[in-house]
Amino acid sequence: MAIRPAATLALVRDAFADSDRSDKSGAGIEILLLQRTWDAVFLPGYYVFPGGAVDQEDARGRPHAAGPQDTEISHTMSLGEGGTDYMLAAVRECFEEAGVLIAVDADRRAVNADHAVHGDRKAVFSGALPLAELCQRHTLTIPLDRLAYLSHWVTPPGAPRRFDTRFFVTTAPENQPVSPDGEETIHHLWVSPAKALEAHRAGQLLMTLPTIRTLRVLRDFDTTETLMRYAWANPPEPYPSQPWPALKRGQPVVLEPGAPAYDEAAKLDPEGEGTTVSDIIPGDAVEVAAGVIRLTAPNPGMMTGPGTNTYILGHKRFTVLDPGPDIDKHIERIMAVTGGQIESVIVTHTHLDHSPATRALKEKTGCRVYGRPAPAGASQDQTFTPDEQPEHGALIKTDAGTLKALHTPGHASNHQCYLLTNQALLFSGDHVMQGSTVVINPPDGDMKAYLESLYDLLAEPVRYIAPAHGFLMSHPEAVIDYLITHRLAREHKISRALGELSPVALKDLTGKAYDDVPAEIHGVAARSALAHLLKLEADGRATQKDGLWQATPTT
Incomplete structure (x- = not known):
């Protein structure tokens, strides 16, 4: 699947920018969000920033741009050339979707609501009038020096559409009201980044991961001036885009960004010499961090992936984290790797693929058991x-450093993650897994607790996630945000189905809310649907009676 270049423009304003109040200090900033139509194929009903794909015609707008040259812009964006085209696309998309044009006339005056250029908006939206011709017709210049490069996001593999998106930010012009186009966007709101995040967390606003991440950056600023000054001075780090060499079954392979083993290969082999292994082999000891060895149990399967990861921490005295299932061969490997010098065993939770080997290790070594x-x-x-x-x-002391226990109920009521503080390495158990969403199976599984636990993890200083199934994962905030966004999107679909079908049985609601998954797995999906319904019930947005689920006024 081709990855299309795209650009997004976040419009910000000071909270009292549209009022007559003289004292505007300390009010914070507001950001523009547009709601996509419910008929959209891509992200229906989501709140987004104005943006879209870069068009080949956008490059023709370069002569009408003022500010930094393409060489400087491209260097900031870690591109060989063409950075200007992303910025021009962001400006064009903002005009098309929101009716706001970042442009100045021949006298360097900002375009206002009465400018004749607004009469050509529909022609630009339809593609009949390129940005370059629009500028030429109205003698306008696009002031690129008023935009700042904020972030970079590439849609992960597996999505129906993939975009290589550059996010920009600019202060909204004061005299141009927002007007959604009515076709792609149907509603807009100005909201503080903090309130937008709260509404997303409450399930009231559907937003994608890159939107959420951008809002988190923006919420730390009190004024547009300080925000823009920061954004100009601190462009984002380059997003991983280069293939990485590795080994698979002893043969050289090249890993593309987004491949399961990519983050681990880049961490363990920073020079790109192709020495890391890109497949998980049960019984092989892999040092994934200083004093941390991953040993995968021989229990591969649909629910366990390549097998359950046991982590062995230490240099001379060892801590075994999640010893795994009671399989003699696996227990023997743990004893061999540690030389039997096991001081403690720590367990994330007590599902049958995680803790049963504890008993044998306790009998063999007399180790202390935590969990x-x-x-x-x-x-x-x-x-x-x-x-x-x-x-x-x-805090639990180990020979590899101090572990911080983090109670993370959701997948299981007794689930705990552990943060190796000196390396910012999170042992996530089954709370965060690679390449798969976590099973939330009531009554012990609790969707509300799961989402709250994920939000709590975002406050921890984590650099890498070491899951119980799969490879190391970097960009932990992105990983966690994806899980939250995925769950809230499903919750929103369940809520809409509940509103349409109420009162409704679980089976019928599952068929409607999970119409995008094969009917053969609707039995499993029903358990997840029940977890969502129980969360909605706890939030006062659903009720149940006589085996039927009913919407409430706040559904």
């Missing part, structure tokens, strides 16, 4: 008996 007792249920390891039950925030 939370198993809740009721056939999928839980009732043999697990911890010596200590770490509270949230508790």
Whole structure:
């Protein structure tokens, strides 16, 4: 699938920019969000910044641009050339979708609401009038020095459409009201970044991961002046775009960005010598960080992927994190790698692929066991008996550094992640898995708790995630945000289906809300749908009676 270049423009204003109040200090900033039509094939109903694909015609607008030259712009964006075209595309898309044009006339006056250029908006929207001809017709210049490069995002593999998007920010002109185009965008709002994030967290605004990440950056600024000064001085780091060499089954391969093993290969082999292995082989000891070895159990499957990862921390005295299933071969490998010098075992949760080997290791070494007792249920390891039950925030000393316990219920009520503080490495258990969403199966699985736990993780200083299934993952904020966005998007679809079908049985609602997945797995999907409905019920947005689910006025 071809990755299309795209550009987005975030319009910001000071909170009292449209008022007569003389004292505008401390009010913060507001940002423009546009809601996409519900009939859109891509991101229906989502709130986005104005933006879209870069058009070949955009390059013709360069003679009508003022400010930095393309060489300087492209260098800032880590491009060989053509950075100007992204900025021009962002300006054009903003005019098409929001009716706001960042341009000045021959006297360097900003375009206002009465300017004749607005009469040509529909022609630009339809593609009949390129930006270059628009500028020539109205003697306008695009002041690129008023835009700042804010961030870069490439749609991960697997999406129906993929874009290589550059995000820009600029202060909104004061005398141009926003007017959604009515075809691609149907509604707009000016909102503070913090309130937009709160509304997203409450399930009230559908937003994509790059929008959320941009809002997080913007919420730290009190004025547009300080924001723009910062953005001009601090362009984003280059997004990983180069293939990375590695080995697979002993043969050289090239990993593309987004491949499962890419982040780990780039971390372990920063010079790109092709020495890292890009497949997970049960029983092979892989040092993924200083004093941290990954040893994967021989239990591959649909729910476990290549197998459950056991992490061995230490140099001379060892801590075993998630010892895995009770498989003799795996237990023998743990003993061989550690030489039997195991001081402690730490467990993220007590599902049967994570904790049962604890008992054998305790018998062999007398090690101290940390974790939370198993809740009721056939999928839980009732043999697990911890010596200590770490509270949230508790610190555990290991030979590799200090682990911080983080209670993260959701997938399981007793689930804990552990942060190796000196390396900012998060052992995420099944709270965050690679290449797959986590099963949330009531009653022990709790969707509301899961989402809250994900939000809590965003406050932790994490550089890499070491999951219980899969390779190391970098860009932890992006990984976590994706999981949140995916769950809230599904919740929104369930909420809409509930409003349309109410009162409705779980099976019928699942068929409607999961019409994008094969009917053969609707049985599994129904468990996830139930988890979402229970969250909506806790939020006061759904009720149930006599086996039927009903919408409420706030659904």
